Amino acid sequence: MLPNKNIQQLSPYISIPHKIWNLSNKKNILKLDWNEASIPPSPYVIKAINNFLSNGHLNWYPNTKNLVLLDELANYCNQKDSSYIEIFPSSDAAHECILDVFLEKNDKVCIVAPTYDNFRARANDVGIQTVIYPLDENFDLDFNKLEYFIKDKNIKLLYLCNPNNPTGKAYNIEKIKDLIINNDNTIFLIDEAYYEFCNKSVEDIVWQCKNLIITRTFSKAFALASFRIGYVISHYENIKALNKLRNPKNISMLSQVAAFAALKDLAYTKSYVNEVTLAREEFLSFLKHFSIANSGGGGYEMDYYPSMANFILIKIKNVSLFCNFLQERDIFIRSYSHIIKDHCRISIGTREQMKIVAKNMQEFNKVNNH
Template identity: 25%
Template sequence: MLPTPRPELMRMPQVAHGSLDYAELAGLGLDPDRTLDFSANINPYGPSPAVTKALAGVPVHRYPDREALALRRALAAHLGASPEQVIVGNGSTELLWLVALAFVRAGDPVVVVEPTFGEYARALALMGATIYRPTARPDRAFQVPLDEVAGDLRRSRPRLLFLCNPNNPTGVLLPPDSVLAWARDCPETLFVVDESYLAFASGARSVLDGAHENVLVLRSMTKDYALAGLRLGYAVGHPEVVDALARARPPWSVSALAQAAGIAALEDQAHLLRSLKLLAEAKRALVEGLGHLGLEPVPSAANFFLVPVGNGAALRRALLQRGILVRDCESFGLPAYIRIATRRTEENGRLLSAVAEVGL
């Protein structure tokens, strides 16, 4: 008989994600290069040209710097923090897994504010945590259920709390003050705030500005800086928390290419700001276009937004047959919704035509 894996592994929830599923496309006879992906929330204007240039000069025969010191120094300077407060990871996904690995014991109470990115609960389930899930509701405009969160914090005194801000998939932005007040009231809880989409929310404040010892901020460089294929993210927090994550991390998890790309991307803020401005305008026009088709997108602070369509999976299927991929929201417990990430104006036009053709 084969050795059996840990029981927690078998009980872990299966998590769906956006982005192209190459096997699915092959099954449908679709060419990935000709499929327009509205399902992954990535800056469609791509990375800075400086990134491509930097990649060409990276020696790939050597191991990367295990500590990623140059990149951490660049991030620290960008954030007004010290390098000891910053850790980089193979995408923010690796970092949130490290948080679970480093801090959560079997049976620990933890809080995940739902509906949200599925990896938090997956990582926590593998650690055997008891997960409390205060959940934002459609009939309350998907606002973070502050009373429910406060109740779960009071009753369970959790080891940690995960909050995504602005939230995936709802796009709802919570001002940092609530999190900072919770952090003050619950010093024994680690508040992990995933700000992977904060750059897309023009003018939004970061919870970093109110720096609390028990707040850890996660950021992705795969979304705003468009480095999804390279995988790069970072976390900022108290040096002792950051050190715990560093101890749990496998060595060399951030490649030399990703480190060089990260430094080059950070140096070209003009490219980022230009593309974010174009994207905000493209989003406004796309939301308006969907409105003209009789749809009512949910107001969102991010580059993506939810749209109630009746049967999300059916619309996804119909659009995919036309070479257009959107995210159906069944896995978020919202089967009546799709999530659309804004792309460039001309591509958004193709989505609008396809939706009009399919009808609802």
């Protein structure tokens, strides 16, 4: 028996082998490959989960319309009310629902790339055609050319990750808004998974732009990756359409409890984001000096890109050698060579954690300095 023709022809999203889960001792591992938080979630989350495990109804299906959580999210996202918000079992699940609800098989989806590749794979596996709009050699986005491309190719939906994953670049918010407002026949899916790290959003125009859908996640800044919970911000008419298909039982009660508790301790999240920002700037400074020191042939040459997210994209020759060297020292990073040749991505942890990475990069340089 064969899978359908879309699956047969599909170039799948390449995930990371979870070698970490097979290790007996995970205590001193630095997991910097999937942009998760490098610290535990808020103590509020732990307390709320323990309380629910002791006093909640584990034998019941989850709350299918958690008004308390939706109201808290609406407030966090500066929305008029919770009719502009809906939760999903991850932003990936939200993307799947958006494709199924708003697109026909003959529609064209434009993806500004390189970017997070799972959305492309999900569109292709249901037979929707995707076309790539490439960033320039510096990973910058020409909005005028993109607008022409949208019109010329008759694009039904445009997927834009802001800040971009894996480049870390944050695009001009006013230009994104103009693009959305001036092209009301195109749906704009803005993936704001890393919103907390740049604090720039198009959330203030969802009430006037029915062609805008924003997705976000609790997996990054809120440190809830294991709970798999995300949400959509969009015009209430779009939310109603999504809810015709969305399975409301699929967001576990533990995930809902964790998300609400995390929103009640925004000080913890803001403190973590501030720590990551400081660590990112210190690590960028290290990379600058590291790159300069090696540019004259004195070591292993590399380049890097400024970032507004909790990760940094690095260009380095023989990227697999570099990734394997760090992995042998319990530091796991993400090779991106399958999408961008000779590139890898390092998630940013705390300042102390990034000092460990820097120290091992210097050791790598010594070992491989010929």
